[in-house]
Amino acid sequence: MSKQINVALIGNPNTGKTSVFNALTGLNQKVGNYPGITVEKKEGICKLPRGVKAHIIDLPGTYSLNASSLDENVVIELLLNKNDKDFPDVAVVVSDVENLKRNLLLFTQIKDLEIPTILVINMADRMSYKGISLDIPYLEAQLNTKIALVSTRKKNGIAELKELISNYKDLSITPCMNASEIDREYFDNLRKAFPNQLLYKLWLVITQDVNFGKTDRNEIDAVADFKTKSKADLKRLQQKETIKRYQFINNTLKKGQTIDLNTAKDLRIKLDRILTHKIWGYVIFLLILLTIFQAIYDWSSVPMDFIDTSFASLSEWTKNALPAGAFTSLLAEGIIPGLGGIVIFIPQIAFLFLFISVLEESGYMSRVVFLMDRGMRRFGLSGKSVVPLISGTACAIPAIMATRNIESWKERLITILVTPFTTCSARLPVYLIIISLVIPEGRFFGLGYQALTLMLLYLIGFGAALVSAMVLNKILKIKSKTFFVVEMPNYKLPLLKNVVLTVIEKTKSFVFGAGKIILAISIILWFLASYGPGEGFNNAEEIVKTEYAGQNLTDDELHEHIASQKLEHSFLGITGHAIEPAIRPLGYDWKIGIALVSSFAAREVFVGTLATIYSVGSDDEETIKNRMAGEVNPILGGPLFTFASGISLLLFYAFAMQCMSTLAIVQRETNSWKWPLLQLVIMSGFAYIIALIAFQLLK
Amino acid sequence: MNDTIQTILALIALALALSFLIKKFFWKKARTKKAFNDAHDCDKCH
Structure with missing residues (x-):
C-alpha cells in the first residue's frame, strides 16, 4: 500500500491558499470541525506522482505564529504536537507575490520548527504586470527551501508543487534564524533546562496559550532552576523576534526580489478610490x-x-x-x-x-x-x-x-x-413563498x-x-481594547472552479443539513395529522355526512370536508387550536401556528410543514403555492394569506430566534445558557410585538 | 402490500424520524480532547 503524506497548507489570509487547496484536491475534499472546537477544518486528498497520495489540510489563515485569535491557535497547536495524527510531514506555506515580505514572516517561523517546508509563491501571473522579478535559486538558497512559482488562475506550477511535495524528504530542515538570537542568556538557560527539546518550539509554548503533547507551560514553570519571564518581558522579546525576522527577510529580498515601478500599472488604487468612497x-x-x-x-x-x-x-x-x-x-x-x-x-x-x-x-x-x-x-x-x-x-x-x-x-x-x-x-x-403570495x-x-x-x-x-x-x-459593562486591520486583496477575475465549488458546497449543506430535519419532521407531522383521539376524528365521515345531508355535494367536495374534519380533530389540529388564541391577533390560523412551532427547530421547516398539513387528505395535484393561496381565513372568510397577515409573518420571521442549532452554538461559544436564553426570549418577544403591530395596522 | 405491512413501514419511518431528531438536538456528544477553554477571554491575554 502506498504511503499517505500529511501536508499542512498554511499562509496569511488572502494569499490564495484555498485556490491552491482546490487546485490540489479538486472535488476530493471535505469540510468538518477540529475536535472539541468549532473552527472549520478543510481536508482533501491529492494524487501525487508515482502513485503517492497526500492528505492535505487547509489550515485557517494566520499572519504569524504569535496567535491572537482562536482559529490561529489551531495552526500552532497542530505544528507543535508531533503526536497529532494530522502532524504534517511537510508544510506548504502559501504566499502572495505582491506581499512576499509580510508573508515570509510566517514562513521563517514555520521553518524554525524544523518541519520540511515548501514555499509557494502564488499569483505569479501578476509579476510582469506589477514589474516584479524574483531570483528563485538565490531565494531558495537563502531560505533553505524549495520554491514553487504558482498561478492558480493560469493553472501554472501545480504539477511542480506536487513533485516537490512527493520529494519532501529531500527538503532541508535547517532553520532560517537561530532562536538564541532573541535573547542569548534566556535561551541558554532554556537549553540547559530542556536539553532534548527544540528551542524555538519551547519558545512558542512559553509565549502561546496552547496545549501540545506532554510539554506545556506549567511543566516549564515547574523546573526548579528555571523561571519564565513576566508577560511584559515575553511580549518585548516577541517584538524583538519579529524585528530580527524582518531584518533577515529584508536582506534576503534585497537581492532576491526587484520591483520596477515604471512597469507597474495600477488600476487597483483608482478602483479603491471609488469603491471605498464615503458616498x-x-x-x-x-x-x-x-x-x-x-x-x-x-x-x-x-x-x-x-x-x-x-x-x-x-x-x-x-x-x-x-x-x-x-x-x-x-x-x-x-x-x-x-x-x-x-x-x-x-x-x-x-x-x-x-x-x-x-x-x-x-x-x-x-x-x-x-x-x-x-x-x-x-x-x-x-x-x-x-x-x-x-x-x-x-x-x-x-x-x-x-x-x-x-x-x-x-x-x-x-x-x-x-x-x-x-x-x-x-x-x-x-x-420567498410569502412574498409570492402577498406582494x-x-x-x-x-x-x-x-x-x-x-x-x-x-x-x-x-x-x-x-x-x-x-x-x-x-x-454591557465589559472593558475591552479594540483594533481593526483588514487585508485588501488585489482585484481579480473570480476563478470559475472556486465559485462552482463554493456554490455546490453551500447548496449541498443547505439541502442535506435542513433536508434531514425536514424529512423527520414531515414524518412526525403526517402521523400527528393523520391520527387523532375521540369522536370528532374517528367518526369524521358520519359527522360530515349528517352535517351536509341536505346539500347536494359532489364526491370530491364531500371528501374534502371529511379530510378537513379529520385534520381539525387530529392530534396536530388539537395542538394547533390550543395555541391559536395566542397567534390569532397576529392574523394566523392554527395551521400557521403549527408551522411556527415546528420551525423553532429550523426556520425552513415552515414551508415543509405547511406543505405537509395542506397535503394531508387532499387528492388534488396542486403545487405548494397554490394550496397556500387557496387557504381561507376561518373567521373573516377570504384568503388566509393577505397583505396584512403576510407582512406580519415576514416580520415575525425577520426577528424571531427560531433555530435550535444557533442557540446551541451560542451556548458553546459563550459557555453559558444565559446568552442563548436571553436571545430566544428577547428576539421572539420582539418578533411577536412587531408582527402584532404590523397586522393590526394593516388589516 | 397489505394494510399491516403498510402500517409497520409507516411506524418504522416514525421511529427513525424520532430517533434522528432526538440524536440531533438532545443527545450530548462526548467531547474528545478539549483544546481550549470555552470561556476564553482574549482580552486577558492581549
Missing part, C-alpha cells in the same frame, strides 16, 4: 445588492416552477401507483410534499451563493468590510464584525464561529448576539416589487443587528 462606496454597494436580488428572482422562477410541479406530480403518481395504505399516504402526503418544500429553493439559494462567492473572489468583499468599519464603530462593533454579519446571510452557525477572530471579548459577544438577525438562507424559503408582481423602475421586498427584508435584518448592537454596547 459612492455605499451607493455602489446598494446597487450591487439590488442587482443581486432582482437576478435571484428573475433567474430562478423557471426552475422553481418546474420543481414545484414535478413534486406535485410525483406525489400524485405515488398515490396512484402504490397500493393504498398508511405508508403510501405517508410518502405521498408527508414525505414528498415536505421534501418538495426544501428542494424548490435550491435555484434561489444557489444563485445567492453564486453572487456572494463572486464578490468574495473578486476582492470586493474586503472593500465592503473596510467601508462598513466606519459606520460599525458607532454601533459598538468593528469592521471585523462585518464578516460574521455578511456570512450570516448563509447561516448564523458558521458566522458565529467566524467571530473567533475578533480579539475584543465585548465586540465578539455583541457580534454573537446580533448575528442571528441577519437574514440567513433558512429564512429565504419562508420569505404583487409589478415593477418599479425595472425592479420587481417582490425583489425590492426581499431586499428590504435583508436590510431590516441587518438594521436590527446594528440597532441591537448599539443597545448592547450601552448595556
Whole structure:
C-alpha cells in the first residue's frame, strides 16, 4: 500500500491558499470541525506522482505564529504536537507575490520548527504586470527551501508543487534564524533546562496559550532552576523576534526580489478610490445588492416552477401507483410534499451563493468590510464584525464561529448576539413563498416589487443587528481594547472552479443539513395529522355526512370536508387550536401556528410543514403555492394569506430566534445558557410585538 | 402490500424520524480532547 503524506497548507489570509487547496484536491475534499472546537477544518486528498497520495489540510489563515485569535491557535497547536495524527510531514506555506515580505514572516517561523517546508509563491501571473522579478535559486538558497512559482488562475506550477511535495524528504530542515538570537542568556538557560527539546518550539509554548503533547507551560514553570519571564518581558522579546525576522527577510529580498515601478500599472488604487468612497462606496454597494436580488428572482422562477410541479406530480403518481395504505399516504402526503418544500429553493439559494462567492473572489468583499468599519464603530462593533454579519446571510452557525477572530471579548459577544438577525438562507424559503403570495408582481423602475421586498427584508435584518448592537454596547459593562486591520486583496477575475465549488458546497449543506430535519419532521407531522383521539376524528365521515345531508355535494367536495374534519380533530389540529388564541391577533390560523412551532427547530421547516398539513387528505395535484393561496381565513372568510397577515409573518420571521442549532452554538461559544436564553426570549418577544403591530395596522 | 405491512413501514419511518431528531438536538456528544477553554477571554491575554 502506498504511503499517505500529511501536508499542512498554511499562509496569511488572502494569499490564495484555498485556490491552491482546490487546485490540489479538486472535488476530493471535505469540510468538518477540529475536535472539541468549532473552527472549520478543510481536508482533501491529492494524487501525487508515482502513485503517492497526500492528505492535505487547509489550515485557517494566520499572519504569524504569535496567535491572537482562536482559529490561529489551531495552526500552532497542530505544528507543535508531533503526536497529532494530522502532524504534517511537510508544510506548504502559501504566499502572495505582491506581499512576499509580510508573508515570509510566517514562513521563517514555520521553518524554525524544523518541519520540511515548501514555499509557494502564488499569483505569479501578476509579476510582469506589477514589474516584479524574483531570483528563485538565490531565494531558495537563502531560505533553505524549495520554491514553487504558482498561478492558480493560469493553472501554472501545480504539477511542480506536487513533485516537490512527493520529494519532501529531500527538503532541508535547517532553520532560517537561530532562536538564541532573541535573547542569548534566556535561551541558554532554556537549553540547559530542556536539553532534548527544540528551542524555538519551547519558545512558542512559553509565549502561546496552547496545549501540545506532554510539554506545556506549567511543566516549564515547574523546573526548579528555571523561571519564565513576566508577560511584559515575553511580549518585548516577541517584538524583538519579529524585528530580527524582518531584518533577515529584508536582506534576503534585497537581492532576491526587484520591483520596477515604471512597469507597474495600477488600476487597483483608482478602483479603491471609488469603491471605498464615503458616498459612492455605499451607493455602489446598494446597487450591487439590488442587482443581486432582482437576478435571484428573475433567474430562478423557471426552475422553481418546474420543481414545484414535478413534486406535485410525483406525489400524485405515488398515490396512484402504490397500493393504498398508511405508508403510501405517508410518502405521498408527508414525505414528498415536505421534501418538495426544501428542494424548490435550491435555484434561489444557489444563485445567492453564486453572487456572494463572486464578490468574495473578486476582492470586493474586503472593500465592503473596510467601508462598513466606519459606520460599525458607532454601533459598538468593528469592521471585523462585518464578516460574521455578511456570512450570516448563509447561516448564523458558521458566522458565529467566524467571530473567533475578533480579539475584543465585548465586540465578539455583541457580534454573537446580533448575528442571528441577519437574514440567513433558512429564512429565504419562508420569505420567498410569502412574498409570492402577498406582494404583487409589478415593477418599479425595472425592479420587481417582490425583489425590492426581499431586499428590504435583508436590510431590516441587518438594521436590527446594528440597532441591537448599539443597545448592547450601552448595556454591557465589559472593558475591552479594540483594533481593526483588514487585508485588501488585489482585484481579480473570480476563478470559475472556486465559485462552482463554493456554490455546490453551500447548496449541498443547505439541502442535506435542513433536508434531514425536514424529512423527520414531515414524518412526525403526517402521523400527528393523520391520527387523532375521540369522536370528532374517528367518526369524521358520519359527522360530515349528517352535517351536509341536505346539500347536494359532489364526491370530491364531500371528501374534502371529511379530510378537513379529520385534520381539525387530529392530534396536530388539537395542538394547533390550543395555541391559536395566542397567534390569532397576529392574523394566523392554527395551521400557521403549527408551522411556527415546528420551525423553532429550523426556520425552513415552515414551508415543509405547511406543505405537509395542506397535503394531508387532499387528492388534488396542486403545487405548494397554490394550496397556500387557496387557504381561507376561518373567521373573516377570504384568503388566509393577505397583505396584512403576510407582512406580519415576514416580520415575525425577520426577528424571531427560531433555530435550535444557533442557540446551541451560542451556548458553546459563550459557555453559558444565559446568552442563548436571553436571545430566544428577547428576539421572539420582539418578533411577536412587531408582527402584532404590523397586522393590526394593516388589516 | 397489505394494510399491516403498510402500517409497520409507516411506524418504522416514525421511529427513525424520532430517533434522528432526538440524536440531533438532545443527545450530548462526548467531547474528545478539549483544546481550549470555552470561556476564553482574549482580552486577558492581549
